[in-house]
Amino acid sequence: MKCIRCQNDCKYKERSNQRCPNCNGRFAFEPRTGDWTTDMQFQHAIEHVSSQGHLQWGVEHLYYELCRRQRWGPVGKFLVGLFADTRLARRTEENFNTMWKRWVDAHGKPAGVITRKNPLERKSPRLEEDIAHYSFDRVVICDRARTVDILLANNFHFENNCAILSHDGYPPGPFNTIRKMLLRNPRLQVFVLHDATPDGCQLATRLARDPEWFAGKIPVVDVGLRPGQATPLEGLFRRSQKRQVEPGEGLSVEEAKWLCRYRLELAAIRPEQILKRMFRALNRQYDPNESTKDGTVDRTPATDSSGDGGWFVISDSTSFGSDASDSGDGGDSFG
């Protein structure tokens, strides 16, 4: 087994104290005593999920990266073939927290892991009053805070003049100010990014209708993960916590049926893929006056009444599927 510090390759009997005989560095894992990965394999997973140290990432992305690697191993393939569902993800999750702790103990926290600053320690920047009087070209609204983190920590907001918020108030400091600022741009582009969950898949429709958000004023483009895009990620699904999911509110009958059994987190997609796909979506021209285009961009009225001039939710699945070949080891693209 190779040491990731000095690259020395040693035999089991030479490392019986779990230390490299060459540099005395500690190993985090030992396959001979039941671990399913080596330090080198874990390191490769970190490099892949961080795009060779280029991107900020969350621990949950590493978890799914390891799931993916286990999935494509011989046992994983067998399990996926047999069950095609949640068992692999569940089994790995049980071990992941322990593995992560052992890795950090042996090697320290890897560079690039997103760490939010404690709000109490965070020095609030001195903001001039006029800042709140402006607006943004676009906003991405997410169904969970950690998706917001991935975009912000990788400077997506700065590169794209894009506000980024969760629908339920994250980040808490600037949330209210930013939400008010959104309404100062009548040509705002709104994108919704979410997990494949019932709430996530209905978020765009709800925001498009909600008087607190964009009701009747601005079209909303749904660029999140939906059941129809889940197939390449088979084996990374989780068991749904809801037995009953009603179609409607932007959910089709087929989607509701799938969501009764499973859910799929956006974290199953590597950060690089998420960023590329979001960038592509932001630069795509969506025409709310066109109806269904080539089966990949769909618009549905966000209001129940017809012909009242209400705005639309536009579902885009193409932006995510077109760079599937970029996914390196494969299997983390969707669409």
Next chain:
Amino acid sequence: MSGICGYVGSAPPGILDAMLAPIDYRGDRNDLFEADRVGLGYRWWGGRPGKSPRIYRGPEVAAVCAGTFAPHVDSPAMALPVLLRGEVGGLDKLDGAFAGACWDGQRRQLKLLRDPFGVRSLYYVWHAGVFYFASELKQLLAIPGLPIALDRVALHKFLTFSFVPGEDVPVVGVRRILPGHVATWSDGHLQITPYAVLREDLDPALQDKRQAVRRVRTLCREAVRKRLHGESRVGLYLSGGLDSSGIAVWLKEAGAEVQAWSLDFGAASVEKDQARAVADRLGIALQFHPVDGADVARILPDLVWKLDLPFGDPVTGPQYLLGRAARASGLEVVFNGEGGDQLFGGWTNKPMITAQLYASMYGDDSREELYLRSYHRFYGLEEKLYTPEFRAAVGTPGQRRAHLKPYLESDLATTFLNRLRFADLALKGSQNILPRAERMSNGWGLDVRVPLFDRALATTSFQLPPQMKLNGACEKYVLKLALKKSLPPEVVWRRKFGMSVPITDWVVGPLATTMADLLGPDSLARRGLFRPEFVAHLRGGGNVPNEVRKRRIGERLWTLAMAEAWMRVFIDGRGQRPGGIG
């Protein structure tokens, strides 16, 4: 066009001729003034209105001035001593594109002066007890025996900003005078003071939209008229964006005969239709000039030499080619629309506003650091790009932030937008956009006029409520309102796309051989500044952390290539004109 030089002290004989020779393209005649241990030199094109016809020689006073005042005077050189004495309004309203020097023989005092926004440059150096100054760096490098060594800290700053900021010049010992400043040499000492300072002074009357629009429109018209010196025909670089289209409107209103020029990047062009629509609407002639990477590869050594300082924006190659074509058509004057973003709040505000709202969520992001990142060059990538030796030579942290702090935390404004305007004007405008535009035009004998960098207009822009500049997410709002009746709506209201030089396609295509020469392993090893593996990653089409935009690859590679090319011409070649290009 035109350029100057001079010295105080016991300079070697023939030094003025030696210092004018490198800028022969700035004119067709020379004038020299020499007295007791002092000399002034002037090169200019004869017969052009608004230019000094010679060095001014008065009782105990001699003055030289390159460029023109706005409004123009017959001889800026003759006017300079009067203005410097504080007469006829002194320097309070002095405007234009000029750099001058005035020698007072009685006091043995030399004053040097640059225009308010920095269209014209002025460098200086001390050598062997003599003080020298000149319009271009290459003139100073012609001083016999002057040691020429790379200033690595200035190069380090260039790699962040894509231009060299502040008074720095990447040759050890050479400095430059900042725009809007007067430098006084006396008894061997140099004292530099500003004469043109902008400050926020919000005018309640301009809260009224109609008044604000009327004031801005009037001043823009006036700024254009002030820069017309009686030429029968003028050129205009028309991109199809709002600012250059506005200049087209006001030139037409002033009765000028306009020949518009626009760059054509083939399929990569983004504003050709808009340029055509503007020309059609206003009834002006428009010529597209096709440019591709192979054209740029051919002119690269001369481009670098004429730029004088390193500039990392890939627009300089196309600007060089456009200037050559415009001059070949017989034009002597060309207008452009630079300055609208800096004065009225272009798109660069928005990322800074967004970043400011989210600052310090994961790390410590100072305002200055956010601004430095917005240049998208090598800030934060030093460990990946620099060799350990270069890293060790660039000095202590904070030197780059120090250029920004006086603006981004200025006491002369209370609003975020106007603090950003200060920084944009002083850095992007005065030290990047204007000097490179001047060199790419005057390199061909074309006098460049930049009406939006107008002192009265700039003063008013800081009297406007910030929301008249950035209204919600609508940039340059007041300028759009001022032009909405004169231009097609798609020109006024469309989102800005910017100049789209297809640089990434070029550096991996027609410029690949040039990149291999400048940034190949042998070249990098000889220079010892950059890590070959990182440069190879970029040359292979790989991007940098957190970056998904393809164009950033080309922009970064071009910046590195310009750094190396500049060092070859100005450090290795001592500023001599590279061979092979006439």
